[in-house]
Amino acid sequence: MLTITILILYIASSYCSASQPFCTLDVSVNNSSDDRSFYGRHGHHSNCHRLSNTFWTTPKSDFRHGKDVWKAISDALWAFSPEPANNTECTRHSKLYREHITRHTLWAVQMLESSTLSPSGILSGNSDQLGHFDSCLGVQLKSEGLVGQYCLATLHLSPTPRAYPTYFLEGHRSDPLSLHYPPNLSFWDKLKVTKDPSKKVRGVVRWALCLPASCRVEDIHSTLQRTLQTLRPAGLEIRADLTSRACTSTVDSESQSPSAAYYFIKWLLIMSSVCMVLASAYDMLVYRKHIQKNKPPGVGTQLMLCYSIYENLSALNRPDPSTDLAVIHGMRTYSMFLIILGHRCLFSYGGPFHNPEFLEYRYRRFEDILLLNGTLIVDTFFVLSGFLTCRMLFLELKRKGNFRLIAIYLYRWLRITPIYMLMVVCYAAVLPHLGSGPVWKLKAGLEAERCSNNWWTNLLYINNYINADQMCMFQSWYISCDMHYSLVAPLVVYCLWQSPLAGMFLLGLILTLAALVPFLITYIGRYDGVLRVYMSLLVDPGQVDYYRNVYIKSHNRAVPYVVGMSAAYIYTHLKGTGYKLTVNQVGVGSIVAAIVALTSMMAAWIFYIPGRPYHPLENALYSPLHRLGWASAMSWIIVAAGLTGFGILEPILSMKSLVPLSRLTYSAFLVHGLVQLYSVATLRVPEYMSFPKLFWMWLGDVTASFILALVLHLLVEAPVTSLFKLIQPKRKVIKEG
Numbered sequence: 001m002l003t004i005t006i007l008i009l010y011i012a013s014s015y016c017s018a019s020q021p022f023c024t025l026d027v028s029v030n031n032s033s034d035d036r037s038f039y040g041r042h043g044h045h046s047n048c049h050r051l052s053n054t055f056w057t058t059p060k061s062d063f064r065h066g067k068d069v070w071k072a073i074s075d076a077l078w079a080f081s082p083e084p085a086n087n088t089e090c091t092r093h094s095k096l097y098r099e100h101i102t103r104h105t106l107w108a109v110q111m112l113e114s115s116t117l118s119p120s121g122i123l124s125g126n127s128d129q130l131g132h133f134d135s136c137l138g139v140q141l142k143s144e145g146l147v148g149q150y151c152l153a154t155l156h157l158s159p160t161p162r163a164y165p166t167y168f169l170e171g172h173r174s175d176p177l178s179l180h181y182p183p184n185l186s187f188w189d190k191l192k193v194t195k196d197p198s199k200k201v202r203g204v205v206r207w208a209l210c211l212p213a214s215c216r217v218e219d220i221h222s223t224l225q226r227t228l229q230t231l232r233p234a235g236l237e238i239r240a241d242l243t244s245r246a247c248t249s250t251v252d253s254e255s256q257s258p259s260a261a262y263y264f265i266k267w268l269l270i271m272s273s274v275c276m277v278l279a280s281a282y283d284m285l286v287y288r289k290h291i292q293k294n295k296p297p298g299v300g301t302q303l304m305l306c307y308s309i310y311e312n313l314s315a316l317n318r319p320d321p322s323t324d325l326a327v328i329h330g331m332r333t334y335s336m337f338l339i340i341l342g343h344r345c346l347f348s349y350g351g352p353f354h355n356p357e358f359l360e361y362r363y364r365r366f367e368d369i370l371l372l373n374g375t376l377i378v379d380t381f382f383v384l385s386g387f388l389t390c391r392m393l394f395l396e397l398k399r400k401g402n403f404r405l406i407a408i409y410l411y412r413w414l415r416i417t418p419i420y421m422l423m424v425v426c427y428a429a430v431l432p433h434l435g436s437g438p439v440w441k442l443k444a445g446l447e448a449e450r451c452s453n454n455w456w457t458n459l460l461y462i463n464n465y466i467n468a469d470q471m472c473m474f475q476s477w478y479i480s481c482d483m484h485y486s487l488v489a490p491l492v493v494y495c496l497w498q499s500p501l502a503g504m505f506l507l508g509l510i511l512t513l514a515a516l517v518p519f520l521i522t523y524i525g526r527y528d529g530v531l532r533v534y535m536s537l538l539v540d541p542g543q544v545d546y547y548r549n550v551y552i553k554s555h556n557r558a559v560p561y562v563v564g565m566s567a568a569y570i571y572t573h574l575k576g577t578g579y580k581l582t583v584n585q586v587g588v589g590s591i592v593a594a595i596v597a598l599t600s601m602m603a604a605w606i607f608y609i610p611g612r613p614y615h616p617l618e619n620a621l622y623s624p625l626h627r628l629g630w631a632s633a634m635s636w637i638i639v640a641a642g643l644t645g646f647g648i649l650e651p652i653l654s655m656k657s658l659v660p661l662s663r664l665t666y667s668a669f670l671v672h673g674l675v676q677l678y679s680v681a682t683l684r685v686p687e688y689m690s691f692p693k694l695f696w697m698w699l700g701d702v703t704a705s706f707i708l709a710l711v712l713h714l715l716v717e718a719p720v721t722s723l724f725k726l727i728q729p730k731r732k733v734i735k736e737g
Helices: 002-019 034-035 070-078 088-102 106-114 134-135 217-228 248-255 260-287 300-305 309-317 325-351 356-362 366-372 374-400 404-433 439-459 474-498 500-525 536-538 545-549 559-577 583-608 616-643 646-653 656-665 667-683 691-724
Strands: 146-159 204-212 236-241 247-248
Touching: 002 204, 002 309, 070 236, 070 439, 088 106, 088 146, 088 204, 106 146, 106 204, 106 260, 134 146, 134 247, 134 374, 146 217, 146 248, 146 667, 204 217, 217 236, 236 583, 247 404, 247 667, 260 300, 260 309, 260 404, 260 616, 260 667, 260 691, 309 656, 309 691, 325 374, 325 536, 325 616, 325 646, 325 656, 325 667, 325 691, 366 374, 366 583, 374 474, 374 616, 404 474, 404 559, 439 667, 474 500, 474 559, 474 667, 500 545, 500 559, 500 616, 559 616, 583 616, 583 646, 656 667, 667 691
Parallel strands: none
Antiparallel strands: 146 204, 146 236, 146 247
């Protein structure tokens, strides 16, 4: 009977060990009976080996077919906490943490469950395993001086060559560019990096760890790397990356007191608010009741009115002297809406993203090129800027016969710089104190650091050339380009005024060079003809070579601005002669413009076809020509509407309600990135994206951005502009035509 009993027990134990080849991590630190009460990952403990925190017992099987890979990583990092020899406080807290886990103490289990316990959705591209950020930072054991610290480590996964050799071979899949994976394929083949840039890399995972705040980042990193290296003998190669920007604790937050720039912005806004309230009260309660029509207000009254809400709102809604170019308000407003939509895609698809396969599929849809090549909308602003700058200069020459070049440059610099630099300082000094989250320091903290280090490049308008990979405010390259073009525009306009023939030759030469330069750069450098907005770019555009060295450079983006200048000259000449377009001319011209614009936009689809061979000449030709085509179509709308009218589209583009929104677009352009950055940097879980949700978020972005733009306009932009006008000589208003 005894022999039979022993035999039964032996068979049972063999079955258990065969069915569970990987033990559940037991993080006990002593041999007391309390250890047995601690439950493992799957609720059992009797079959587990005793493991140390630093070195994990290597499983005897390999990971060629993905067997228990995630379980092995989870077990290795279960209750992970370093014990560095040179940091006694960290070692003490780590031992305390593991000891109290075995006792099921609340604070210790809270730390444990705040970490990533088991990943999900990695094969679908959900690489952000964020744990529970707020729960980790909520851990505070005051009696022991232990505080929770949240770290987001980046793990680079691959099998060892011996475990799965074909992982390192190219072309072993039947169609590596396809989104379809045969169900019997090894899971490593989906984690493998392919030549298809539209696919998100699956083999890079961000893994949340909750640790004692007394542990330094370098201690955590070194121990983490040693722990993961113990999986190598079983066929799993993991490299861990961890920086101070990926770790957050309440200790860090309390030690980082606001800078002097923070208090400067704070008191500036407070003082501006006080001035705005006092000036508005004076305007409505005193000035409006005693206003004298034939007597201009004194200097003191004018200074007060600069901050008046009533006066500035009235100016914001005041109609233009002429309605001939009212369509510009609509073009500017709608273009700003679309730019905000494009940047919402950039932030949401480049942040913690729950379902990247959705976007991988959309990259293959022809109709989605309207979003994928939406960067072309920016060229509309270049066209408008070139047109309006030259048009105003022509009117100035008509009034006086000349203009003061230095005064023009100074006016433009003072017009856009104060509010611009205010936002730069807000990014650098205020943004770090606005929020928190698993990726807050990786997103918002990084942006604040870049602004702190490179604000001077923004001030000098050279940020798209100097330290472009560390640019403050990713959209600020446009402001620098526009400033560069505005330095050249007055010289060209003066030449056109003095000698139309020589001026047209100069304008044609500049346009030729503006198209030739990007053609040659694209052809020689073998660049793409368009900015391909894949997920690898959306994470941090400044780190992508094409974006940094081609897309944001002034010499590559000048075509639409020069086309806008040419349109201003043509419009001014035709307007002066009283020329009117016929209905047929408007109709035919509009059809041609629509075809050219759509072709310029939609032709970029060929550059998104997976596996399509690269053709240098094709890319080099498309680079300047699609901008030329789009800019010409936009210029046609302006010129046709200004000369004759633009049919059924004109009421949509020239609605009176668009006038104040149009005048707020500069402030909205500056502030909308902050709104979107905040929404992504404060995420606690990856965002599930769909088109309905994307457009819902976009509507919120537009609303919030224009509300903040109005506040910024009333507090800073309008008062500064009014103050500058006070010191300028009065100008005669010239109506169009």
